[in-house]
Structure formats: C-alpha cells, structure tokens
Amino acid sequence: MPETTRTKTNLHALDIRSPHDCGVVIFGASGDLTKRKLLPAFYNLFVDGILPKHFIIIGFARSEMTNEVFQELARQAINEFSRRPIDQGKWNEFASRLYYHRGHYDEPDSFHSLQKLQSERHNNFRSGKNWLYYLATPPSAYGDIGACLKQTGLAEDHDAGEHWSRLVVEKPIGRDLDSATKLNRSLAASFDESQTYRIDHYLGKETVQNILVMRFANGIFEPLWNHNHIDHVQITVSETGGLDRRGGYYEDIGALRDMVQNHLLQLLCLTAMEPPHNLGADAIRDEKRQILEALRPISSEQTNQYAVRGQYGEGLVKGSAVIGYRAAEKVAEESQTETFVALKCYIDNWRWSGVPFYLRTGKRLPKQCAEISIFFRGVPPILFNANPSKPVAPNVLSIRIQPNEGIALEIGSKVPGPHVAVRPVSLDFGYSSVYPAGTPEAYERLLLDVMLGDATLFMRRDEVEAAWSFITPILDGWSKQPINDFPNYMAGSWGPATADELLFRDGRRWRRL
Ligand SMILES: NC(=O)c1ccc[n+]([C@@H]2O[C@H](COP(=O)([O-])OP(=O)(O)OC[C@H]3O[C@@H](n4cnc5c(N)ncnc54)[C@H](OP(=O)(O)O)[C@@H]3O)[C@@H](O)[C@H]2O)c1
Known part of the structure; x- marks a missing residue:
C-alpha cells in the first residue's frame, strides 16, 4: 500500500501519495526520451519531495559512459527540458543517485552485472528490492531486454509480492494488429500483465x-x-x-x-x-x-x-x-x-x-x-432559429487539452440593441x-x-x-x-x-x- 506523503509538496495534483523505496533502470538511457522526458520528470518529482527517501536511477545503454558523464548528460537535459530550473543543492543530491551501467540488451552477462550493481547500490542506498524497468529503446530491443530480465530473475515480484518489479513500455506498441499481438506476447513471456505499464503520455x-x-x-x-x-x-x-x-x-x-x-x-x-x-x-x-x-x-x-x-x-x-x-x-x-x-x-x-x-x-x-x-x-427552426439562411449556432462544449488548458461552453446571447440578433458567446474556464x-x-x-x-x-x-x-x-x-x-x-x-x-x-x- 502507498505511504502517505512525508514532505509537503506544492504539486497539488500529486499531493497525497508517495511510493515506497525503489530504484529505476532506464534501458536506452543515452537516448532522446531519457533526456527530454524521463530525467526531467524524475528531477521534478525529487524537487517536490515526492520520490521516496531511498531512490536511485541506473541508466543502461550500449554507449560508453562513466557515471560522471551520465550525470552531466542528466544535468544538461534537466537544464534544457525541466519545467523547473536546476537548484544546486537539490541537484547535487539528485545527481548522487544517478548511475550508469554499460551493457548489451541481449547479453545475459550485462544483466548479471546490472544485478550486481543493483544489490551494491541497494546496500548503499537501501532503495529496496522494488525496481521499475523503463524500456526507452526502440521496440526491436524490448523482447531481448524482457528475456534477459527474466533469465536473471529480475522480472519477478519477490517476497510474496511485497517487493515488486514493474516494466514500463513506450509506444509504438506494434505497427498493426499482428505485430502488436506478437510484441505483447513477447512482453508477457517475461512480465505478467499486472506488472506491465504501457505509456500513452496523453x-x-x-x-x-x-x-x-x-x-x-x-x-x-x-x-x-x-x-x-x-x-x-x-x-x-x-x-x-x-x-x-x-x-x-x-x-x-x-x-x-x-x-x-x-x-x-x-x-x-x-x-x-x-x-x-x-x-x-x-x-x-x-x-x-x-x-x-x-x-x-x-x-x-x-x-x-x-x-x-x-x-x-x-x-x-x-x-x-x-x-x-x-x-x-x-x-x-x-x-x-x-x-x-x-x-x-x-x-x-x-x-x-x-x-x-x-x-x-x-x-x-x-x-x-x-x-x-x-x-x-x-434548436427547432422556429423563434430565433426561424430564418434558414441565418441558423442559430449550436451550443459547443470544447475541452482544451493544450495549450491554454480549460473548458468553454458556447451559448447564444442577444446582441444588445433594438434588433433581435443572436450571437454565440463563450463561458470559459481556464486552468x-x-x-x-x-x-x-x-x-x-x-x-x-x-x-x-x-x-x-x-x-x-x-x-x-x-x-x-x-x-x-x-x-x-x-x-x-x-x-x-x-x-x-x-x-x-x-x-x-x-x-x-x-x-x-x-x-x-x-x-x-
Ligand atoms: N523521444 C521521444 O520524445 C519519444 C516520444 C514517445 C515515444 N518514444 C519512444 O520511446 C522509445 C525511446 O525513444 P528515443 O527517442 O529515446 O529513442 P532513441 O534515442 O532512438 O534510442 C534510445 C537509445 O536506444 C539505443 N538504441 C538505438 N537504436 C537501437 C537499436 N536498433 N537497438 C537497440 N538499441 C538501440 C541507443 O542507445 P545505445 O546505443 O547507447 O544502447 C539510443 O540512445 C522508442 O520506443 C520511441 O518510439 C519516444
């Protein structure tokens, strides 16, 4: 069960929940999605005090990189894409939780060494035995990663479900029904549906x-x-x-x-x-x-x-x-x-x-x-709507998802003056x-x-x-x-x-x- 928040947050939409200690492994950590979205999102959650006390991120990819280079990549990404600017104190603390592991997505050895790193860091940071695995590679690598995680025993929930292992999958999930079914089947070979989270960021x-x-x-x-x-x-x-x-x-x-x-x-x-x-x-x-x-x-x-x-x-x-x-x-x-x-x-x-x-x-x-x-x-074609050449505009409810997020309802109103003329006006709520x-x-x-x-x-x-x-x-x-x-x-x-x-x-x- 989720804990309640220990730290007061100004992120009103997320204000009552905080997860248990956990770690994150991002596969494809050298890529675009990691820079644009994932690292800035984790940083903002950290600044808001929503991340658990014991929390680490391990970036996994084939590119050659040290921990320091990965931390620098993260700093630049957060500088460029985060909704909040970098706060030096917070950043130092956040950066100390970032690690990089070079490996191949289809080599069990790379996953054994990942497992070793996880338990070493677990000892240092007590990030628990809860792990979130994020697939931020092209989908062609998903099957191999899933299979290696399973083979290494990293895909299973542990201790009668008390400790979890979860997989996050990005779009595209297939390119038609056949390939989506195959991809889902290959994910299901390693992770149960209850452990699988398919993201649609909308x-x-x-x-x-x-x-x-x-x-x-x-x-x-x-x-x-x-x-x-x-x-x-x-x-x-x-x-x-x-x-x-x-x-x-x-x-x-x-x-x-x-x-x-x-x-x-x-x-x-x-x-x-x-x-x-x-x-x-x-x-x-x-x-x-x-x-x-x-x-x-x-x-x-x-x-x-x-x-x-x-x-x-x-x-x-x-x-x-x-x-x-x-x-x-x-x-x-x-x-x-x-x-x-x-x-x-x-x-x-x-x-x-x-x-x-x-x-x-x-x-x-x-x-x-x-x-x-x-x-x-x-409305029926009588009264204000009697003239077919000038129909009264229908009511329209519009839900603006972005930008200028809000909801508007257009209704007919009388234009002031001696003549009867109807004009749509908007009742508008802006977030x-x-x-x-x-x-x-x-x-x-x-x-x-x-x-x-x-x-x-x-x-x-x-x-x-x-x-x-x-x-x-x-x-x-x-x-x-x-x-x-x-x-x-x-x-x-x-x-x-x-x-x-x-x-x-x-x-x-x-x-x-
Ligand atoms: N970028 C976005 O804004 C965005 C938005 C929505 C969904 N997505 C989805 O998120 C996933 C990651 O996107 P991305 O833009 O970050 O991808 P990316 O930059 O092309 O790839 C991420 C990383 O995966 C590794 N990689 C590249 N090609 C590979 C291949 N053929 N086989 C195995 N590994 C390969 C590379 O790391 P190494 O070579 O270092 O291993 C690369 O840095 C994709 O499934 C994409 O469709 C991305």
Whole structure:
C-alpha cells in the first residue's frame, strides 16, 4: 500500500501519495526520451519531495559512459527540458543517485552485472528490492531486454509480492494488429500483465483526466451526453512542428499509427465511455475497451469514404517558410507516408447511435493544439432559429487539452440593441487562472503512478489490440491504393481539401481553432 506523503509538496495534483523505496533502470538511457522526458520528470518529482527517501536511477545503454558523464548528460537535459530550473543543492543530491551501467540488451552477462550493481547500490542506498524497468529503446530491443530480465530473475515480484518489479513500455506498441499481438506476447513471456505499464503520455495530462471528472462529477452534462442531444464530436490534435530530427522513425510510421491509434482513440474513449462502476484501473479500462470494440469497422474498401490522408508540402508556418515533408532528412523523395489524417467514426452502441466522431491530426498545421469539441443539436427552426439562411449556432462544449488548458461552453446571447440578433458567446474556464501553481508534466504523473502500482492511466493489452483491430484495415486499405497527389496540403494550412469535404458531405465543418 502507498505511504502517505512525508514532505509537503506544492504539486497539488500529486499531493497525497508517495511510493515506497525503489530504484529505476532506464534501458536506452543515452537516448532522446531519457533526456527530454524521463530525467526531467524524475528531477521534478525529487524537487517536490515526492520520490521516496531511498531512490536511485541506473541508466543502461550500449554507449560508453562513466557515471560522471551520465550525470552531466542528466544535468544538461534537466537544464534544457525541466519545467523547473536546476537548484544546486537539490541537484547535487539528485545527481548522487544517478548511475550508469554499460551493457548489451541481449547479453545475459550485462544483466548479471546490472544485478550486481543493483544489490551494491541497494546496500548503499537501501532503495529496496522494488525496481521499475523503463524500456526507452526502440521496440526491436524490448523482447531481448524482457528475456534477459527474466533469465536473471529480475522480472519477478519477490517476497510474496511485497517487493515488486514493474516494466514500463513506450509506444509504438506494434505497427498493426499482428505485430502488436506478437510484441505483447513477447512482453508477457517475461512480465505478467499486472506488472506491465504501457505509456500513452496523453493520459498523464491533467486536462485529459479532467474529462472523466467533468462528465461524472457534474450533474448537468451526463443527461445530455448521448445521441438525443449531441449532434457530433470533433477531436483535433494539431502540431505546427515538422519532423524534429525524427525523420527515420516517422517515415516508417505515419500519422495514423503515431497519433490516431493511441492518443486520439484514447481521447475518444474517455469522451464516449460509459460510467465505470468504480475508479479502479480495470473498471475504467474495461469501459474504454468496450468503446474500442464498438467502433464501427472501416473496411479496406470503405477507406476513402471514412478516412483522409495528407502529406505537407512547403509553406509558411507562423510566418516562417518551411520545407515540405519530402525534403526533410531521412525521408524518401517519393515518400507515401501520411503526415495528416482525418477520420469519421461511429460507435455502434445505444448511447452514440448515429453520432459521428470526426478525428483529425497532422503536422505543420497552423496551430499547436489539442481539443475535443462536443456539438449539441440545434434548436427547432422556429423563434430565433426561424430564418434558414441565418441558423442559430449550436451550443459547443470544447475541452482544451493544450495549450491554454480549460473548458468553454458556447451559448447564444442577444446582441444588445433594438434588433433581435443572436450571437454565440463563450463561458470559459481556464486552468491557469483557477490553479496558478501550474500542473505537473504528464511523465511526472505517470512515473509516480507506476511506482505506486496504479495502472489506471496505462493501456491494458486488450485495449491496445482493440485499437489496432480498428486501425489495421484502414492501413490495409491505404496500402492497396497508390497515392498520386502527395504532397496535398501546404505547410501552415489545415490539411488537404478532402478533409473539409469529409464534413461538408454531412453538412458540417471543422471548428475553427
Ligand atoms: N523521444 C521521444 O520524445 C519519444 C516520444 C514517445 C515515444 N518514444 C519512444 O520511446 C522509445 C525511446 O525513444 P528515443 O527517442 O529515446 O529513442 P532513441 O534515442 O532512438 O534510442 C534510445 C537509445 O536506444 C539505443 N538504441 C538505438 N537504436 C537501437 C537499436 N536498433 N537497438 C537497440 N538499441 C538501440 C541507443 O542507445 P545505445 O546505443 O547507447 O544502447 C539510443 O540512445 C522508442 O520506443 C520511441 O518510439 C519516444
């Protein structure tokens, strides 16, 4: 059971829990994710006094590095990416808990020496026999690492479950249903599902967690949250950035796998799921899986009717000229990789019968944002809505996940003056004005949850596979149709014209963000 916090923290969202003593091994510790996210997140948790008293991090990778070099790498990473600046006193203490172990991911000897280091440090730091193993390598190494951990006896919980061993896995979990199933099977050969934490960092965002609070802690929304009152839902996750040095990775993946299979479908699940019978990890994940299973399949033959793909050419983003996708490093001249996707989905259950969910995501779009917009049905065409050429705008509830996190409800209001004119106005709640202390980074929350053994915000194996079951036929449909029109949108625009047509056909349009 988690301990209660010993130290007072200003991180209000995480304020009552602190894990037992433990250690962390990061595989792939020389890489990008470790620098950008993991080390800064652990540092912030440390500064907040949330990490246990006895805590160490061992970086494991093939690169040649001493402890001192690894500590310096961490210092630079925290300097660059942490939400808090380095405090020299805290840093010295944090740095003294960082170790590096050079090894190969597929060599049992490297794991025996890791085990030796763990027990030596355990004696020094009493970090307990609880270990979190973070796979921050490309997925091709996951199977070997899992197998070596198991072979060395590091994968098991000990002392009748009193001491734990947990595995954290990064996306992508497979590239289609078949490969995801194989990867999950290979992880399951070493770690039990209850020990496995699949990260989707979107679920660590405060605003994403707030979707459930908004829906189920407020009496006014739930009675309206169904096909009787909701016309349609739009979910947009747009990026202004391009490849950001990740050309080799992205070229092989594309937007559907990189963003829709995980982040957008998770947002859809939280928006659409039934109330869970409790707030336990499995109750919530059961409900999310039910939504994924209720998604109406888009067969390969129907792909063009329900799915749009795009790739950006050169253009202007936020006033600066940028190159097209095909001109980027490590991208093929005739690349067929999509950098934009729009989908129209239906959830075939009672609540959502006939309500389309439109999803879109892309790179090099005009604005960096993530938002869910719930469009309510319009009022009858009488009174203020009697003139068909000037329909009254529907009520829209928008959940801003980033930036400017908050919730806004658009309602019709009378424009002051002698004439009767109705204009939409916004009732707006901004997180930062109500909670000025700021919110923790998603990785902080998620890493803490793993240490506490709370799997609520992690994807279970069946969820991941259900999501791939929906996505894989779309990938198959696309693979059968050569693309002749890429690039089909200019950098800095809202994607290809076909994405607008997807909604125009239904008499709707994308919300202006
Ligand atoms: N970077 C991000 O922001 C981000 C975001 C979401 C998810 N992810 C996922 O997180 C994982 C790590 O991402 P990353 O960006 O840190 O990756 P990375 O920098 O490409 O790789 C991390 C480390 O893994 C080792 N490595 C590289 N290629 C390898 C290979 N083919 N086989 C075995 N080891 C290899 C390298 O360390 P050594 O050579 O020293 O062993 C490298 O420093 C990936 O699964 C990625 O998809 C990353």
